[in-house]
Amino acid sequence: MTIEERLEALYAELPHLECKGLCADSCGAISMGLHEARRIERITGEPLALMATLAENCPYLEAERCTVYDVRPLVCRLWGIVDAPGLRCDHGCAPERWLSHTEALTYVRRSLAISGGKEVTTIRGGLAEADRQYRSSPHAR
Numbered sequence: 001m002t003i004e005e006r007l008e009a010l011y012a013e014l015p016h017l018e019c020k021g022l023c024a025d026s027c028g029a030i031s032m033g034l035h036e037a038r039r040i041e042r043i044t045g046e047p048l049a050l051m052a053t054l055a056e057n058c059p060y061l062e063a064e065r066c067t068v069y070d071v072r073p074l075v076c077r078l079w080g081i082v083d084a085p086g087l088r089c090d091h092g093c094a095p096e097r098w099l100s101h102t103e104a105l106t107y108v109r110r111s112l113a114i115s116g117g118k119e120v121t122t123i124r125g126g127l128a129e130a131d132r133q134y135r136s137s138p139h140a141r
Ligand code: SF4
Pocket: 026, 027, 028, 030, 058, 059, 060, 061, 062, 065, 066, 067, 068, 069, 072, 073, 076
C-alpha cells in the first residue's frame, strides 16, 4: 500500500460528519504529518503556505471555503467529531459517532507514523513559535 493509500484508509475510518460549511473561522494554524503536507503541495503546486501569526486564517481558506478540502490533513478531519472541549462544532454539526479524546490522539499518532514521525505546520517558525504565540495570546488566560 502506498503512503497515499494508507492516509486515505486512515481517514476512511473516521466517523462521518455532515458539515454545513459554517466553521471557516475555525481554520487557523494547522500542523500535519510530512506526507499530508506533500499531498497539499502536489495539489497546489506550491511549497506549504505559511502564516506569520496565529491571528491569521489558514492560508488555504478562500472566501470561507477550504481550497484543499479533498486533501485536508487529519487535524481538519478531526475537528467537529471529537467529544472534547474546543473540538466540537460551534454550529451544531455532529458526527455519526463521537470520538473520545484518546481515540483522536491515536489517529494523530497513526497519521504521524505514516509520515515517519515528521510533523510540519502552517505557522512560520513551527510549533514552538505557535506555542509561544498562543501562550502570550488572550486565549491562554
Ligand atoms: S486546510 Fe482547509 S479545512 Fe484545514 S484549516 Fe485550512 S482551510 Fe480549514
